Amino acid sequence: MGSAEDLVARCQAGDVEAFETIYRQHASRLYTLACRMAGSPEDGEDLLQEIFLQAYRKLGSFKGDATLGTWLYRLALNHCLDYVRSRRAKMNKLTSAIEGEIACEPAARRETPIARLDLERAVERLPEGCREAFVLHDVEGFDHKEVGRLLGIAEGTSKSQVFKARMKLRALLGKP
Amino acid sequence: MHPNEDAIHAYVDGSLGAAERTGIDRHVASCASCRQLLEDLREILRAAKALELREPPARVWSRLERAITLERDDAEPVARRLQPSGMASDTGPAEAGHDRRASGARGPASGARTLQPSGTASDTGRAEAGHDRRATWLAAAAAVVLATAVGLRFMPSGGESVRSGAPATTTVAEGDRAESVETELRQAEAHYEKAIKGLEQIASAERNALDPRTAATLQRNLAVIDQAITESRAAVRSEPASEPAQQSLLENFKSKIALLQDTVALINEMRKGNEAGAARIVSGLKQKGD
Numbered sequence: 001m002g003s004a005e006d007l008v009a010r011c012q013a014g015d016v017e018a019f020e021t022i023y024r025q026h027a028s029r030l031y032t033l034a035c036r037m038a039g040s041p042e043d044g045e046d047l048l049q050e051i052f053l054q055a056y057r058k059l060g061s062f063k064g065d066a067t068l069g070t071w072l073y074r075l076a077l078n079h080c081l082d083y084v085r086s087r088r089a090k091m092n093k094l095t096s097a098i099e100g101e102i103a104c105e106p107a108a109r110r111e112t113p114i115a116r117l118d119l120e121r122a123v124e125r126l127p128e129g130c131r132e133a134f135v136l137h138d139v140e141g142f143d144h145k146e147v148g149r150l151l152g153i154a155e156g157t158s159k160s161q162v163f164k165a166r167m168k169l170r171a172l173l174g175k176p
Numbered sequence: 177m178h179p180n181e182d183a184i185h186a187y188v189d190g191s192l193g194a195a196e197r198t199g200i201d202r203h204v205a206s207c208a209s210c211r212q213l214l215e216d217l218r219e220i221l222r223a224a225k226a227l228e229l230r231e232p233p234a235r236v237w238s239r240l241e242r243a244i245t246l247e248r249d250d251a252e253p254v255a256r257r258l259q260p261s262g263m264a265s266d267t268g269p270a271e272a273g274h275d276r277r278a279s280g281a282r283g284p285a286s287g288a289r290t291l292q293p294s295g296t297a298s299d300t301g302r303a304e305a306g307h308d309r310r311a312t313w314l315a316a317a318a319a320v321v322l323a324t325a326v327g328l329r330f331m332p333s334g335g336e337s338v339r340s341g342a343p344a345t346t347t348v349a350e351g352d353r354a355e356s357v358e359t360e361l362r363q364a365e366a367h368y369e370k371a372i373k374g375l376e377q378i379a380s381a382e383r384n385a386l387d388p389r390t391a392a393t394l395q396r397n398l399a400v401i402d403q404a405i406t407e408s409r410a411a412v413r414s415e416p417a418s419e420p421a422q423q424s425l426l427e428n429f430k431s432k433i434a435l436l437q438d439t440v441a442l443i444n445e446m447r448k449g450n451e452a453g454a455a456r457i458v459s460g461l462k463q464k465g466d
Contacts, residue, residue, distance in 0.1 A: 014248060016241060016244060016245065016248075019244065020237065020241070023237055023240065027231075027232050027236070027237070028229040028230060028231055028232065029229060031229075031230055031231070031232040031236075032227075032229045032230045035230060041230070042427070042430050042431075042434070044230075044232075045232060045233065045236055045434075048232055048236055049236055049239055049240050049243070052240050053240065053243055053244070053247075056244055056247075113219065113223075114219055114220065114223040116223065116226070116227060116228060119220075119223045119224065119227065120227065134224075138220075138221060138224040138225075139224050139225070139227060159182070159185075159186075160182075162185070163181065163182060163185040166185065166217055166220055166221075167181070169220050170213075170216050170217070170220060173220070
C-alpha cells in the first residue's frame with residue numbers, strides 16, 4: 001500500500017496504480033461532498049472526476065505539510081465552491097422557484113425518525129445558497145465564520161441560510 | 177411570548193449564553209410548539225451528522241484512468257492509440273508496453289495486477305494480448321467520445337452557458353434571451369446526441385461480450401431513458417422557455433450517457449477478465465433498473 005509520500009512519488013513517476021490507490025482511499029469522502037454541494041449525484045460524479053484529474057496534475061504541489069486527505073479535501077472543496085459560484089447567477093431564480101414549490105407542498109407530519117436516504121434527498125431539494133451553507137455547517141462541521149469565508153458571504157448570512165435550510169428540511173421531511 | 181426562531185437554532189447549536197438558554201428552557205417547558213420545533217431541529221442535526229459516505233459509480237475510475245492515461249501519453253498521436261486494427265498480432269514491445277499502461281495493467285515491477293483472469297500464466301497467448309489491446313482501444317475510444325460531453329453543463333435561462341464543448345454566448349439584451357437560451361439548448365443537445373451516438377456505436381459493436389441477461393437489462397433501461405428523452409423533448413418543443421422541461425431533457429441525456437458509459441466500462445472489464453469490476457458495474461445497473 002505505501003505511505004502517502006510513497007504513493008505521491010509513485011504517481012509522479014507515472015504509476016497509475018498508485019493513483020488508483022489514492023482514489024480508492026479518498027473517492028467516497030470527496031464524492032459525498034461533491035454530491036451534496038452540487039445537489040445531484042450526476043453533477044457530483046462530474047465534479048469527482050474533475051477533482052481527481054486536477055489532483056493528478058497538481059500532485060507536485062503536495063508538500064506533505066498536511067495529510068494527503070486534507071490536501072485532497074481542500075482541493076475538492078475549492079473545486080466545489082468554484083462550481084457553486086459559477087451557478088450563482090442562476091441562484092436567485094432557482095431559489096424562488098423552489099421556495100414556491102415547497103410552500104405549495106405542506107407535508108403531513110411524520111412521527112418516524114428521519115431516514116438517512118430521506119434526508120439526502122431533502123438536502124438535494126434545498127435551494128441553492130442555503131444548501132451549501134447547511135452542508136458546510138451542519139454536515140461538514142465548519143463554523144459560521146468559516147462558512148462565510150468559503151462562500152463569500154457574511155457570517156450572519158451564513159447563519160440565516162443554515163436556519164432557513166433547517167426549516168425547509170423540517171417541512172420536506174414531514175416535520176412541520 | 178415565543179422566542180424567535182433564530183434563538184432556537186442558536187440554542188440547538190449551543191451558541192446561546194446561559195441566561196438566554198435558561199429563558200428558552202423555561203419557555204419550552206410550557207410551550208408544545210416550540211418544544212416540538214426544538215426536538216425536530218435536534219433530530220435533523222443528529223441525522224445530518226450521521227449521514228453516511230456515498231460510493232461513486234465504478235465508471236468514474238474507468239473514465240479517470242482513461243483520461244489520465246491519455247493525458248500522460250499525450251505525445252503519441254491519438255489516431256494511433258485508437259487504432260483497433262493493430263490489436264491482434266504484430267505490435268512491437270514499445271507499443272505493447274503502452275497498451276498495458278493504457279488498459280490499466282501494471283508492469284512486473286509494480287506487479288499487483290494483470291489483465292489475465294484468475295492469475296492465468298502469461299503464455300496464454302495472443303488471444304489474451306488481443307483482448308488487452310481491444311479493451312484498451314475500446315475504453316480509449318469511449319473516453320474520446322465522452323470528451324465532448326464531460327463537463328458539458330448547460331445552464332438554462334441566462335446562467336453560465338456551458339463548461340466546455342459548446343460555444344459560450346455573450347450577454348444579450350433581455351428580449352433576445354429566450355432565443356439565446358434556445359440556441360444554447362440546441363447546441364448542448366447536439367453535443368449530447370453526438371456523444372450518445374459515438375457511445376452507442378461502441379456499445380452495440382461490442383455487445384456480444386455481454387451475457388444475454390445483462391444485455392437485456394441494459395436494453396430495458398435504455399428504452400426507459402429513450403422514452404423519457406422523447407417526452408421531455410416534446411415538452412421542450414411545445415414550451416421552449418420552460419426551465420423544468422429544459423433541465424429534464426438534459427438530465428435524461430446525461431442518464432443515457434451514464435448508462436452507455438456503464439455499458440462500455442462493463443464490456444471493458446469483461447474483456448480484461450476483471451470479474452469483480454464487472455460485478456460491481458452490473459450490480460449498479462440492476463439497482464438502477466429495479
